[in-house]
C-alpha cells in the first residue's frame with residue numbers, strides 16, 4: 527500500500543489566543559520527535575487545520591521557530607485551511623481562496639465538512655466547486671462525507687456516501703491528489719464513535735467505489751475516519767487495513783491526546 531497514514535487535527539473555531547501557541551508548540555515538538563524530519567515520503571504524517579488567523583501565525587517567524595527550521599521538506603507536518611472560497615482573487619469581501627492560502631503556507635484544505643453542510647448550507651455542488659478551486663491552486667483537498675443518524679437508521683448509509691463522493695469528485699480529473707474522510711455526522715463531537723465493523727464496512731465500500739471510478743490511481747488515495755476519535759479508540763480504528771488515518775476534532779485540542787492518537791497511527795502504520 528503506497529499511501530501514508532495521515533493523522534489530522536481539525537481545530538475548528540478554537541483555540542483562543544492564549545491556548546493556540548502552546549498547543550502548536552507541543553504538537554510540533556511531539557510530531558518532530560516521533561517522525562524523523564529528514565525522511566521523504568514518511569509512512570505517517572500530521573496535518574493541522576487551524577482557524578485562518580492561526581494559519582497565518584503558524585507560518586510567521588514565531589510559529590516556524592517552534593519547528594526549529596521551518597516546515598521540513600519531508601512534509602512530516604503540514605497545515606491546511608478548514609474551508610476555502612471557490613472564488614478567485616478579487617473583489618469578494620470576506621473570502622479566502624486557495625491561491626492566497628497556498629501562498630501563506632497551506633498545503634491542504636478540508637472540503638465538505640458536515641458542519642459546513644449543516645450550519646452554512648453547503649451543497650454537494652458547492653463542494654465540487656471548492657475541490658476544483660483547491661487543486662487548481664495546488665492545495666490537496668480532504669473531502670469529508672458521511673451520513674446522518676436518520677439516514678443510517680433508514681439503511682441509506684452507502685447510498686448517501688456514494689452520492690457525496692460521486693458529486694464531490696464530479697469535476698475532478700483522476701490525476702489530482704486528494705484524500706477522503708468518512709465522518710458519520712452522528713459521531714462528530716458527540717462522543718459516539720462508529721463501531722469498528724461500521725467503519726470497516728463503509729471504508730471497504732468507498733475503497734471499491736474509488737477503484738471502480740479511477741482504477742489503480744485509487745490506490746494512492748488515503749481514506750481517513752473521523753468522528754470522536756480519542757486515544758482510547760484510536761488503536762482499534764487505525765488498526766483496520768481499510769483505515770488510512772484519522773481526522774480528529776475535540777481530541778486535537780489537547781496536545782497529549784492528539785499525540786497519543788499519533789502514536790496509535792505510528793504503531794499501526
Ligand code: PGA
Pocket residue numbers: 536709713714715716717752753754755773774775776777
Ligand atoms: P470530533 O470531530 O473528533 O470532535 O468528533 C471530528 C471532525 O469534525 O472532523
